[in-house]
Amino acid sequence: MSTRLTEVLAAAKAENRAALVGYLPAGYPSVEGSAAAARAMVEGGCDIIEIGLPYSDPQMDGPVIQRAVEHALAHGTNTRHVIDNARAVAETGAASLVMTYWNPIERYGVERFAEELAAAGGSGVITPDLIPDEAAEWIAATDKHGLDRVFLVAPSSTDARLKLTADAAGGFVYAASTMGITGTRTSVGNRAAELVGRTRKVTDLPICVGLGVSNAAQAAEIAGYADGVIVGSAFVRALLEAETPEAGLDAVRTLAAELAEGVRSGR
Amino acid sequence: MSHETVQPDPSGHFGVFGGRFLPEALIAALDELTAAYEKAKDDPEFQAEFTGLLKDYAGRPSIVTEAPRFAEHAGGARIILKREDLNHTGSHKINNVLGQALLTKRMGKTRVIAETGAGQHGVATATACALLGLECVVYMGEADTKRQALNVARMRVLGAEVIPVTIGSRTLKDAINEALRDWVTNVDSTHYLLGTAAGAHPFPAMVRDFARIVGVEARQQVLDLTGRLPDAVAACVGGGSNAIGIFHAFIPDEGVALYGYEAGGDGVETGRHAASITGGSIGVLHGARTYLLQDEYGQTQESHSISAGLDYPAVGPEHAWLHQTGRANYRPVNDDAAMAAFRLLCRTEGIIPAIESAHALAGAIELGKELGPDATILVCLSGRGDKDMHTAARYFDLFDADVREEDQQ
Numbered sequence: 001m002s003t004r005l006t007e008v009l010a011a012a013k014a015e016n017r018a019a020l021v022g023y024l025p026a027g028y029p030s031v032e033g034s035a036a037a038a039r040a041m042v043e044g045g046c047d048i049i050e051i052g053l054p055y056s057d058p059q060m061d062g063p064v065i066q067r068a069v070e071h072a073l074a075h076g077t078n079t080r081h082v083i084d085n086a087r088a089v090a091e092t093g094a095a096s097l098v099m100t101y102w103n104p105i106e107r108y109g110v111e112r113f114a115e116e117l118a119a120a121g122g123s124g125v126i127t128p129d130l131i132p133d134e135a136a137e138w139i140a141a142t143d144k145h146g147l148d149r150v151f152l153v154a155p156s157s158t159d160a161r162l163k164l165t166a167d168a169a170g171g172f173v174y175a176a177s178t179m180g181i182t183g184t185r186t187s188v189g190n191r192a193a194e195l196v197g198r199t200r201k202v203t204d205l206p207i208c209v210g211l212g213v214s215n216a217a218q219a220a221e222i223a224g225y226a227d228g229v230i231v232g233s234a235f236v237r238a239l240l241e242a243e244t245p246e247a248g249l250d251a252v253r254t255l256a257a258e259l260a261e262g263v264r265s266g267r
Numbered sequence: 268m269s270h271e272t273v274q275p276d277p278s279g280h281f282g283v284f285g286g287r288f289l290p291e292a293l294i295a296a297l298d299e300l301t302a303a304y305e306k307a308k309d310d311p312e313f314q315a316e317f318t319g320l321l322k323d324y325a326g327r328p329s330i331v332t333e334a335p336r337f338a339e340h341a342g343g344a345r346i347i348l349k350r351e352d353l354n355h356t357g358s359h360k361i362n363n364v365l366g367q368a369l370l371t372k373r374m375g376k377t378r379v380i381a382e383t384g385a386g387q388h389g390v391a392t393a394t395a396c397a398l399l400g401l402e403c404v405v406y407m408g409e410a411d412t413k414r415q416a417l418n419v420a421r422m423r424v425l426g427a428e429v430i431p432v433t434i435g436s437r438t439l440k441d442a443i444n445e446a447l448r449d450w451v452t453n454v455d456s457t458h459y460l461l462g463t464a465a466g467a468h469p470f471p472a473m474v475r476d477f478a479r480i481v482g483v484e485a486r487q488q489v490l491d492l493t494g495r496l497p498d499a500v501a502a503c504v505g506g507g508s509n510a511i512g513i514f515h516a517f518i519p520d521e522g523v524a525l526y527g528y529e530a531g532g533d534g535v536e537t538g539r540h541a542a543s544i545t546g547g548s549i550g551v552l553h554g555a556r557t558y559l560l561q562d563e564y565g566q567t568q569e570s571h572s573i574s575a576g577l578d579y580p581a582v583g584p585e586h587a588w589l590h591q592t593g594r595a596n597y598r599p600v601n602d603d604a605a606m607a608a609f610r611l612l613c614r615t616e617g618i619i620p621a622i623e624s625a626h627a628l629a630g631a632i633e634l635g636k637e638l639g640p641d642a643t644i645l646v647c648l649s650g651r652g653d654k655d656m657h658t659a660a661r662y663f664d665l666f667d668a669d670v671r672e673e674d675q676q
């Protein structure tokens with residue numbers, strides 16, 4: 001059974017374009033507010049939304065996402081809220097993913113998390129600090145509940161690890177554009193294209209590129225060779241900088257529209 | 268479960284604990300480090316270089332000292348102190364640091380990053396980098412840069428850059444997060460010189476192996492002194508490097524009981540403590556599955572201890588495993604008990620211990636009462652207390668009135 005994620009990626013491919021993936025942590029500015037922002041991002045043109053699970057030790061995240069996550073945790077955002085937001089996204093028709101560090105899943109219960117997310121209409125989960133080598137229980141639970149497991153590859157990955165990772169993954173392979181953490185960058189450089197090329201040789205799964213992408217020009221460039229463009233910090237920054245919740249919704253909707261144009265002009 | 272089997276397994280697991288829970292981007296660096304370490308382990312040239320530095324630079328072997336006047340308060344048991352406080356830079360941390368710094372050179376890396384809580388590991392790292400000509404950046408939680416201002420100055424004097432971390436709880440765990448962020452960004456040039464036997468494989472095994480000289484020496488020293496092995500070995504446990512260092516050589520000696528003392532803070536029952544094994548649960552933090560302090564959603568909880576070096580909400584995976592298999596015993600020691608033992612050692616033996624080490628001393632007092640006057644207890648005196656004078660002066664109210672007023676401002 002294919003997930004909504006797989007359908008959405010196939011539909012974008014049929015239109016000869018890359019898909020647009022937007023990230024937003026649950027709980028910023030509030031649980032409700034983040035659900036509304038996710039909906040605005042879909043209205044603006046995101047095909048896929050990643051709901052971030054706020055975590056106390058976000059080792060892969062830069063200051064922008066750290067700030068939003070710290071706020072979310074201080075205001076009591078928890079795993080149930082994340083699943084609620086994933087449901088809100090799924091209801092829009094966009095593909096709904098959760099992005100989370102591993103410990104919150106393990107603590108919630110691997111089986112319970114997979115079951116509840118699938119029941120909420122979630123397509124899958126991105127786990128930045130879980131490598132397939134440690135994922136036996138996760139693989140069993142996601143198989144059982146029909147969720148896609150999105151694993152990451154990086155410019156430092158050997159060819160053997162690219163294959164091992166892609167073979168264990170579902171939905172798409174997340175290619176980290178650079179060696180580093182989340183945050184907006186002026187350029188993602190050419191390591192991303194090289195990584196996508198190396199990954200293509202070992203898998204037929206779609207490959208989406210993230211880390212550091214913030215504007216339409218970058219999105220267009222990446223859309224030239226990848227199946228999806230992932231944008232996180234730029235959306236979070238738009239919310240952080242907004243004077244009012246309404247302005248935040250407008251800002252993320254506008255940014256999504258610009259990026260959606262970008263992914264359509266890349267090929 | 269047999270303790271004869273080699274731990275960890277080739278993928279870095281101690282039973283269900285350990286492993287690698289870090290981004291794929293760092294796996295290549297962990298593999299590179301594992302390969303470099305495996306090679307160095309069997310390389311006589313590396314071993315000679317390492318042993319040479321331990322001897323001629325750090326001052327090894329460290330002596331053992333009997334503490335008879337202190338022992339009167341510990342049920343009359345014989346108490347023998349392993350004097351890691353006498354090492355260059357003042358603690359056991361120098362052993363691991365010299366090993367990893369040499370390895371950094373071997374890997375052709377030029378830059379070292381480290382985290383530090385109390386500042387002891389940061390000082391040791393800054394020292395080794397000065398010695399070997401490596402660039403050094405130390406991440407330290409802002410709360411700790413204030414508690415340990417003197418050690419910040421020491422690191423800077425040695426040429427290291429100290430970066431205060433202002434996110435999260437602003438203590439050791441956040442310094443580790445920030446170091447990991449730096450590492451993933453600069454991994455080509457940079458080695459992350461982790462200061463304790465925790466984190467992702469190969470760190471727990473590698474740090475243990477660099478620290479195990481403590482137990483290897485002490486085992487022989489106790490044999491020479493008493494004609495037999497000790498009945499028990501006691502050490503404090505933060506991340507677990509001094510404890511695993513002194514335990515490891517004794518693990519096959521089934522007659523030797525092993526005791527790890529965690530920071531009980533205000534008391535495990537109050538929730539304000541750093542006792543990951545006695546007061547925590549199994550989860551994943553900083554790259555390994557282990558015991559940690561976490562809430563029902565897996566969010567890391569803040570730890571509390573009067574000792575900055577033990578103020579960490581997790582513990583190395585080998586200790587989690589030694590606990591699970593029952594080979595070692597872990598017990599909490601509260602702030603007040605540690606400070607009482609701190610003062611007692613100062614007054615009875617003329618040795619000022621680190622407050623971290625005072626947790627092991629407090630444990631030994633209770634243990635001596637349990638085991639009786641025929642018992643011999645080996646205690647790891649992991650460091651000296653110079654860095655803790657400010658904390659001790661406040662705790663025991665030793666400042667003169669005008670200084671106290673200044674201090675309170």
Ligand SMILES: Cc1ncc(COP(=O)(O)O)c(C=O)c1O
Nearest residue numbers: 387505506507508509576623650
């Ligand atoms: C003197 C001393 N002992 C013990 C520790 C705790 O670390 P570990 O548990 O790794 O030995 C520290 C840490 O800073 C320390 O400085």
